[in-house]
């Protein structure tokens with residue numbers, strides 16, 4: 001995984017870029033939870049499910065199918081989140097699916113089963129730039145943890161901040177024009 005601290009960068013960037021009228025704060029909050037949700041499979045990992053099994057780490061919960069299911073669940077709550085169901089679906093889908101994409105950019109572990117449950121083939125993207133995060137929290141208090149956080153600042157938070165700022169600027173321009 002990229003660390004659970006960094007996955008929410010994607011929905012936060014979307015929320016800021018799109019603005020609260022399009023993506024209300026409640027939806028951004030739900031999308032942040034959705035961006036971390038795939039790593040619930042760490043529980044299976046700790047219970048001894050093998051990494052390469054369909055229910056192992058980076059298996060089904062990291063797939064596009066799982067992202068669609070979570071997004072559907074979110075869309076059912078659309079009225080409570082204050083946004084149209086299609087918006088909720090899109091934001092939650094991107095937030096959840098981005099988790100697997102970020103994991104597929106990391107330098108370690110196994111690839112991501114994007115097409116689970118139809119195929120358990122594991123994929124990485126061609127550019128593996130994010131230092132892989134240790135599973136768990138304590139390893140963060142180490143030199144490796146510092147390296148992971150530096151890497152995530154550069155490859156996740158910096159681009160996310162750029163997207164957020166670009167969205168803000170475009171909305172300002174739109175209002176001025």
Ligand SMILES: [Zn+2]
Nearest residue numbers: 001038039103
């Ligand atoms: Zn993960």
